[in-house]
Amino acid sequence: MIIEILTIGDELLSGNVVNTNQSYLSDKLWLAGFQVEYHSSVRDDASKIKEALLLAADRADIVLVSGGLGPTADDFTLEIAAKTFKKKLVLDKNYLTYLERLFTQWGRPLSENNKKQAYVPQGAQTFMNKVGTAPGVGVKYKKAHFYFFPGVPAELKQIFSDFVFPEIISSRKEKIFFESKILKCFGAAEADLDLALKDLYINRLDIENVRIGFRAHFPETYIKLSAWDKDAKKAKGQLFLAESKVKERVEKYVYGEGEDTLEAVVGKLLIEHKKFLSVAESCTGGLIANRITNIAGSSSYFLGGVVSYSNESKIKILGVSADTIKKQGAVSPQCALEMAQGIRRITKADYGISVTGIAGPDGGTLGKPVGTVHIALASEKGTKEKKFVLPRRRDWFKLLVSSLALDGLRKELLSLG
Amino acid sequence: MIIEILTIGDELLSGNVVNTNQSYLSDKLWLAGFQVEYHSSVRDDASKIKEALLLAADRADIVLVSGGLGPTADDFTLEIAAKTFKKKLVLDKNYLTYLERLFTQWGRPLSENNKKQAYVPQGAQTFMNKVGTAPGVGVKYKKAHFYFFPGVPAELKQIFSDFVFPEIISSRKEKIFFESKILKCFGAAEADLDLALKDLYINRLDIENVRIGFRAHFPETYIKLSAWDKDAKKAKGQLFLAESKVKERVEKYVYGEGEDTLEAVVGKLLIEHKKFLSVAESCTGGLIANRITNIAGSSSYFLGGVVSYSNESKIKILGVSADTIKKQGAVSPQCALEMAQGIRRITKADYGISVTGIAGPDGGTLGKPVGTVHIALASEKGTKEKKFVLPRRRDWFKLLVSSLALDGLRKELLSLG
Numbered sequence: 001m002i003i004e005i006l007t008i009g010d011e012l013l014s015g016n017v018v019n020t021n022q023s024y025l026s027d028k029l030w031l032a033g034f035q036v037e038y039h040s041s042v043r044d045d046a047s048k049i050k051e052a053l054l055l056a057a058d059r060a061d062i063v064l065v066s067g068g069l070g071p072t073a074d075d076f077t078l079e080i081a082a083k084t085f086k087k088k089l090v091l092d093k094n095y096l097t098y099l100e101r102l103f104t105q106w107g108r109p110l111s112e113n114n115k116k117q118a119y120v121p122q123g124a125q126t127f128m129n130k131v132g133t134a135p136g137v138g139v140k141y142k143k144a145h146f147y148f149f150p151g152v153p154a155e156l157k158q159i160f161s162d163f164v165f166p167e168i169i170s171s172r173k174e175k176i177f178f179e180s181k182i183l184k185c186f187g188a189a190e191a192d193l194d195l196a197l198k199d200l201y202i203n204r205l206d207i208e209n210v211r212i213g214f215r216a217h218f219p220e221t222y223i224k225l226s227a228w229d230k231d232a233k234k235a236k237g238q239l240f241l242a243e244s245k246v247k248e249r250v251e252k253y254v255y256g257e258g259e260d261t262l263e264a265v266v267g268k269l270l271i272e273h274k275k276f277l278s279v280a281e282s283c284t285g286g287l288i289a290n291r292i293t294n295i296a297g298s299s300s301y302f303l304g305g306v307v308s309y310s311n312e313s314k315i316k317i318l319g320v321s322a323d324t325i326k327k328q329g330a331v332s333p334q335c336a337l338e339m340a341q342g343i344r345r346i347t348k349a350d351y352g353i354s355v356t357g358i359a360g361p362d363g364g365t366l367g368k369p370v371g372t373v374h375i376a377l378a379s380e381k382g383t384k385e386k387k388f389v390l391p392r393r394r395d396w397f398k399l400l401v402s403s404l405a406l407d408g409l410r411k412e413l414l415s416l417g
Numbered sequence: 418m419i420i421e422i423l424t425i426g427d428e429l430l431s432g433n434v435v436n437t438n439q440s441y442l443s444d445k446l447w448l449a450g451f452q453v454e455y456h457s458s459v460r461d462d463a464s465k466i467k468e469a470l471l472l473a474a475d476r477a478d479i480v481l482v483s484g485g486l487g488p489t490a491d492d493f494t495l496e497i498a499a500k501t502f503k504k505k506l507v508l509d510k511n512y513l514t515y516l517e518r519l520f521t522q523w524g525r526p527l528s529e530n531n532k533k534q535a536y537v538p539q540g541a542q543t544f545m546n547k548v549g550t551a552p553g554v555g556v557k558y559k560k561a562h563f564y565f566f567p568g569v570p571a572e573l574k575q576i577f578s579d580f581v582f583p584e585i586i587s588s589r590k591e592k593i594f595f596e597s598k599i600l601k602c603f604g605a606a607e608a609d610l611d612l613a614l615k616d617l618y619i620n621r622l623d624i625e626n627v628r629i630g631f632r633a634h635f636p637e638t639y640i641k642l643s644a645w646d647k648d649a650k651k652a653k654g655q656l657f658l659a660e661s662k663v664k665e666r667v668e669k670y671v672y673g674e675g676e677d678t679l680e681a682v683v684g685k686l687l688i689e690h691k692k693f694l695s696v697a698e699s700c701t702g703g704l705i706a707n708r709i710t711n712i713a714g715s716s717s718y719f720l721g722g723v724v725s726y727s728n729e730s731k732i733k734i735l736g737v738s739a740d741t742i743k744k745q746g747a748v749s750p751q752c753a754l755e756m757a758q759g760i761r762r763i764t765k766a767d768y769g770i771s772v773t774g775i776a777g778p779d780g781g782t783l784g785k786p787v788g789t790v791h792i793a794l795a796s797e798k799g800t801k802e803k804k805f806v807l808p809r810r811r812d813w814f815k816l817l818v819s820s821l822a823l824d825g826l827r828k829e830l831l832s833l834g
Contacts, residue, residue, distance in 0.1 A: 013453045015444025016632045016641075019436055022458075027432025036430045037465065039458035041439075048454065055472075215433040224433075279724075285710025286703030289724040293702025296778055296811055304730035306723055307696075307706040313721035313764055317734060347730055361713055394713055 001172070003029060004038035004060035006052055008067035008077055009151055013043045021066045021149075021156055028160070030213065031180035032169060033228040044068055049080045057144045062168060064160075067151035069134035071113035077148060078120065078137060085141040087121040095126050095135050102133070127163040131155045136163060145171070177232040179239040182215075183223040183246065184260055185253040186407050190214045190221045196249045197223075200242070209235075210242045219400045220262075223250075255410060262406045263291040269413035270301040275350040277409070279305040280318055280343035282330065283357035283373060287402045303347040308339065318342035329368070331356050333385045336374035340385075344378040351412070352378040353405050359394050371397060375405050377412060418589070420446060421455035421477035423469055425484035425494055426568055430460045438483045438566075438573055445577070447630065448597035449586060450645040461485055466497045474561045479585060481577075484568035486551035488530035494565060495537060495554060502558040504538040512543050512552050519550070544580040548572045553580060562588070594649040596656040599632075600640040600663065601677055602670040603824050607631045607638045613666050614640075617659070626652075627659045636817045637679075640667075672827060679823045680708040686830035687718040692767040694826070696722040697735055697760035699747065700774035700790060704819045720764040725756065735759035746785070748773050750802045753791035757802075761795040768829070769795040770822050776811050788814060792822050794829060 005025050011017045019041065026036045038060060042048040049068070056063040068077030082089045096118040103110040117134045120126055127136030129150065136159035137148040147164045149156040169178070185193060197212060213224035223246060227238035247254060256265045270277055279288045289305035292298050306317050311330055314320040320338040328334050336356050344352025357373025364370035371391035377384050386408070390400055422442050428434045436458065443453045455477060459465040466485070473480040485494030499506045513535040520527040534551045537543055544553030546567065553576035554565040564581045566573040586595070602610060614629060630641035640663060644655035664671060673682045687694055696705045706722035709715050723734050728747055731737040737755040745751050753773050761769025774790025781787035788808035794801050803825070807817055 007456075012440075012456065013443055014447040014630055015440040015442070015453075016630060018440045019456070023429075023432040023435045025432070026430055030431040035460070036432075037460065039424075039430065039436075039456070041456035043452070043454065213431055213433060281703075284707075285715075285719075286698075286706030286722055286724065287710075289703030289726075290701075290707045290815075293704075293724070293726065293776075294812055294815070296776075298702075299726055299780075302702075303727045304724050304734070305703055305726075306734070307703065307710070307721050309706075309710065309716055309719050309721045310764070313695075317721070317723070317763065346734065347727070359710075359713075363716075395711055398707075398711070 001034065001062060002038075002060045003034055003036045003062045003064070004040065004056045005036055006056055006063055006065045007039075007041045007151070008044060008049060008052075008065065009041070010043045010074075012041045012067075020153055021151065024153065024157065025064055025160065027224075028165060029168075030211075031224060031226045032165070032178045033176065033209075033211070033226055034168075044074045044076075046076065046080050049077060050084045053081060053084045053141075053146070056146075057142045060144055062171075063144055063146045064149065064164070065146060066149040066156055069117065069137075069148060069150045071111070071117060071133065075134075081139070081146065081148065082121040085121060085139065085146075087123065087139070089119045090122050092118050092120050092126045092135070095120075095128075098128065099133060127159050129155050129159055130162070131158050136160075138164070138167070174230055176228050176230055177235040178226065178228040179235045180224070180226040181239060181243060182258055183225065183243070183254045184256045184258075184262075185221045185223060185250065186219065186255050186262060186403055188221065188250065188253045190216045193221055193223060193250055193253070197246060200245055207238060207242050207245065210238055212242070212246070218396060219403050221253075223254075255407065261291075261295075262403055262410065264295050266406050266410050266413070267292070267295045267298055267301060269410060273413060273416055275413070276301055276303050276348075277351045277353070278303045278343045278347040278349040279405075280339040280352065280354040281305060281307050282309065282314070282339070282355060283359045284355050284398050284402050284405070285309065285359075287398050288353065288355070288405055291402055291406065303349050306343055314339060318346070331358055331368055331372055331374065333374050333376075333387065336376035336385050337378075337383050340376035340378035340383055350379060351409060353409060354378075355401055355405055357401065359397050360391070361394065373397075373401050375401070375408060377408055379412070418451065418479060419455075419477045420451055420453045420479045420481070421457065421473045422453055423473055423480055423482045424456075424458045424568070425461060425466060425469075425482065426458070427460050427491075429458045429484075437570055438568065441570065441574065442481055442577065444632075444641075445582060446585075447628075448599075448641060448643045449582070449595045450593065450626075450628070450643055451585075461491045461493075463493065463497050466494060467501045470498060470501045470558075470563070473563075474559045477561055479588075480561050480563045481566065481581070482563060483566040483573055486534065486554075486565060486567045488528070488534060488550065498556070498563065498565065499538040502538060502556065502563075504540065504556070506536045507539050509535050509537050509543045509552070512537075512545075515545065516550060544576050546572050546576055547579075548575050553577075555581070555584070591647060593645050593647055594652040595643065595645040596652045597641070597643040598656060598660060599675055600642065600660070600671045601673045601679075602638045602640060602667065603636065603672055603679060603820055605638065605667065605670045607633045610638055610640060610667055610670070614663060617662055624655060624659050624662065627655055629659070629663070635813060636820050638670075640671075672824065678708075678712075679820055679827065681712050683823050683827050683830070684709070684712045684715055684718060686827060687768075690830060690833055692830070693718055693720050693765075694768045694770070695720045695760045695764040695766040696822075697756040697769065697771040698722060698724050699726060699731070699756070699772060700776045701772050701815050701819050701822070702726065702776075704815050705770065705772070705822055708819055708823065720766050723760055731756060735763070748775055748785055748789055748791065750791050750793075750804065753793035753802050754795075754800050757793035757795035757800055767796060768826060770826060771795075772818055772822055774805075774818065776814050777808070778811065790814075790818050792818070792825060794825055796829070
C-alpha cells in the first residue's frame with residue numbers, strides 16, 4: 001500500500017510555517033506498520049493542485065491531502081479536486097444541518113462562505129470536524145483513495161484520528177492489529193541506543209512484525225516501537241516482548257512513555273510521596289522552575305524558586321556564605337551545596353535543587369571552562385553534589401542542565417521505593 | 418524560474434523529524450523574490466530517489482536536494498544521481514586534500530567512508546562544507562540545475578548561504594538586486610496586521626517590486642518585506658519605502674528586526690541606559706527569567722529572580738504583606754505591586770517586574786477566572802500595575818504573559834529617550 005501526503009498552501013512554499021502535518025501523519029502511520037512513500041507540497045494554485053492530484057492518483061493508493069478547505073476565496077482544494085476527478089460538487093445536507101446547528105450555538109449567522117464548506121464531490125464521504133467548520137472528505141479516483149483535511153493541525157489531527165486512521169487500518173488486505181508505544185529516554189544519545197538495540201531490529205532476532213525507530217528530541221531520545229499481527233492478542237504480546245527486550249538493555253535511560261515529560265514524571269513522583277520541592281538556579285536562569293510549572297497542578301508540590309544570577313542574590317536571598325563565594329567562587333561544589341540547602345531551608349521544602357555553572361559563551365577560565373556546572377540536591381538525608389562539564393550552545397546547555405537536575409531528582413524519588 | 422526542494426531521508430517519511438530544511442530554503446528564496454513551486458520528499462531508497470530526480474528534472478529549473486551525502490552505507494544520493502544523470506562519479510582531488518587536512522587537524526585518520534565523500538558526478542561543482550565533511554554539489558541535467566546538500570541543517574545552511582544562494586541570485590536572466598527585511602511585531606495578531614497593511618500589497622499601491630508576507634510565531638507576528646530591482650540602489654530605496662509605509666501604520670507593534678528577540682532588545686536597552694533588572698514571578702513560573710538569561714551577557718544587567726509559587730514565598734522572600742494576601746488574594750493588583758517593589762528592594766535593582774495570575778486549567782473563580790493576571794513594574798518613578806484576562810492554554814498563557822511583561826519594560830525604557 002503506497003501512501004502519499006500532499007500538503008497544500010502558499011504559507012508552506014514561502015517558508016512561513018514548518019510543515020508539521022506531514023510529520024504528524026507520517027509518524028502515526030509508521031507506528032501502525034505503514035510506510036509513507038511520498039511527501040509533496042504545492043501552493044494554493046489551481047493548476048499546481050490539479051497536477052499534484054493527478055500525479056498522486058498515478059503513484060499512490062492512499063493520498064492524504066491537507067489545506068485549502070477553509071471558508072475564504074483562496075480555499076478551493078475541493079473545487080479543483082472535483083474538476084480533476086470529473087465529479088460534481090454537491091451539497092451534503094447532513095453536514096449543512098450540522099453547520100447550521102453549530103452557528104446557532106455560537107449565536108452567529110451561517111455565512112455563504114461557511115455554507116460552501118458543506119459542498120463535497122459527488123459520492124464522497126464526509127467526516128465531522130469537531131474543532132472547526134470544514135469537514136474531512138474521502139473520495140476515490142482511479143485506484144487511489146483520497147482523504148482531504150483542513151490545514152489547521154488541530155482539525156487535521158481530530159479528523160484523522162477519529163475517522164480516517166481507523167478506515168486506513170481496516171482497509172488492509174489482511175485484517176491486521178497493531179500496537180505501538182513510545183519510550184522516552186534521557187541520558188543516552190540516539191547513536192548509543194541504536195548501538196545497544198541494533199541486533200533487535202526487524203528480521204534480526206526472534207521478534208517478528210516489530211519495528212524499532214528513534215526520534216531525537218534534544219536532550220532526549222524517543223524509542224518508537226510498533227508491533228502488528230493478524231491476531232490482536234499476539235500483536236499485544238509482540239509489543240510487550242519488544243518493550244521487555246528493549247528495557248532489558250536500556251531501562252536506566254527510560255523515564256516514561258507516550259505523552260510523559262521529565263517534569264511531569266517528577267511531579268507525579270512528588271505527589272505520590274507527598275514531597276515538596278524548591279529550586280535555586282544560577283546558570284539555568286529559571287528554566288528548571290519554568291519546566292516544573294509547565295505542569296498543571298504543580299502548585300501542589302512546587303513551593304518556589306530563586307534565580308540567583310548575581311553573587312549578592314546568592315548571599316542575600318539564599319544565605320550562601322560570602323566566604324564561600326570569595327574563596328571558592330560562585331561556580332563551586334560548596335556554593336551549589338549551600339544554594340540547595342538555602343532554598344530548602346527558606347521555603348521549608350523536602351527537596352532543594354541547585355545549579356551553578358558557566359553557560360557561556362564568555363566567562364570561562366582555564367580551571368573552570370565554559371560548560372562547567374555543579375548540580376546539588378538537598379534533602380533530609382543530606383546534600384549531594386555532582387560536577388559536569390558540558391560545552392554546548394547556550395540554550396542547549398541550559399536545557400541539558402535542567403534535564404540533568406530533574407532526572408537526578410527523579411532517581412532520588414524512585415529510590416524511596 | 419521554477420524551483421523544487423527535494424528532501425531525502427527515511428527519518429522524514431517516518432515522521433521522526435520535522436522538515437525544517439524545506440521551510441528554511443523556501444523562506445530565504447521568498448525573501449529574494451523567488452517562489453518555490455514544489456516540495457517533495459522520498460525515503461533513502463534508490464528507486465524512489467531516481468524517480469524523484471527525474472520528475473524534478475522534468476518540471477523544475479532549479480532543484481535543491483538535501484540528505485544522503487553522509488559517510489555511511491545508506492547515504493547514496495550522489496551515487497543514484499550520477500547513475501540517473503548518466504555521469505561517472507569522479508574523485509575531486511581538491512576536496513580530498515581538504516578532507517585530509519581536516520582529519521589531520523582533528524587527529525583522526527581519514528576513513529574510507531569519509532574518502533567516499535570526495536567523489537562527485539563528473540563535471541560537477543563542489544562547494545566547501547565548513548561545518549561537517551560532505552561537500553555541497555552542483556550539477557546540470559537536462560534543463561535543470563541540481564544542488565545537493567547534506568541533510569544536517571547547520572551544514573545545509575552554510576553551503577546554501579555561502580555558495581548556492583549567491584549563484585541562484587546571479588543566474589537570474591536579468592541581473593536583479595534584492596533587499597529584504599523581517600520586522601518583528603508583538604501585540605497584534607496576523608489578521609490585524611494583514612488588515613492594516615492590505616492595500617500596500619504588490620500592485621495595489623505605489624511600491625513596485627515589493628512583497629509583504631507574514632509569519633506567525635506565537636505570541637509574535639513577523640512581517641516579511643522583500644524588494645527587488647535591476648538597480649541596486651533602487652532596490653534598497655524600495656525596501657526603505659516599504660518599511661516606512663509599513664511602520665507608518667503599525668510601528669507601535671514593531672519591537673525589532675531580523676534576529677532580534679524581545680528579550681535581546683530589552684537587554685540592549687538596559688545596557689544602553691545602565692539599568693539593572695530583577696523579576697518576581699508567580700504564574701509564569703520562571704519563564705521571564707529564563708528568557709532574559711537566554712541572552713549571552715545578561716548577567717551584566719539581570720540581577721536575579723524569585724519564583725514565588727506559594728503564598729509563603731511571596732511573604733517570606735519578597736516581603737509581600739500577609740494582610741494583602743489574606744484580604745485581596747495572591748492574584749490582586751496590590752500583591753503584584755508589593756511583589757515588584759519587593760524584588761526591586763531586595764536585589765537593589767532599577768526595575769522590578771512582577772506577575773501574578775491564574776494559569777489554569779484549574780484555580781479560577783467567578784471574580785478571578787482562569788487567565789486573570791496582574792503585571793507590575795517598579796522603578797524609582799513608582800510602581801505601575803496592569804490587569805489582563807487571557808484565557809489560553811497553560812503554555813501559551815505563560816508565553817504571552819512573559820512577552821507582555823518584557824514589552825512593558827521595553828516601552829518604559831524607550832520612554833527614557
